[in-house]
Amino acid sequence: QVQLVESGGGSVQSGGSLRLSCATSGYTYSSYCMGWFRQAPGKEREGVATINSAGTTAYADSVKGRFTISQDNAKSPLYLELNTLKPEDTAIYYCAATGPRYGYDWYARTRAWNRDPAFFAYWGQGTQVTVSS
Secondary structure (H helix, E strand, C coil), rough: CCEEECCCCCEEEEECCCEEEEEEECCCCCCEEEEEEEEEECCEEEEEEEEEECCCCCEEEEEECCCCEEECCCCHHHCEEEECHHHCCCEEEEEEEHHHHHHHCCCHHHHCCCHHHHHEEEECCEEEEEEEE
């Protein structure tokens, strides 16, 4: 059974930093994509950053240069370093991972890489990040 558990959220002032962690268990796919998403009240879930099994990363334009996603391998925790935080970064942050389809379906790989939440099979429960001005 795959489990993803986030931690590290909190409240900070504008310009501050946080480091989110996502502990993974039961995840055995060798070809995969993992990512961080966020959802603010009244808004749709938004893809923030992704990392694939080759270690390649990609970011939403809104966080590029401020956030860093990292992971050593599929069994290691997934991290998101958040720097120069802004009030508009306030949201619940979720980590997510793709399922078996990613390994053989080119379309699924493309959609996951473009941070489409519909193509991520496993989700954590979320951690709140609040940035005050």
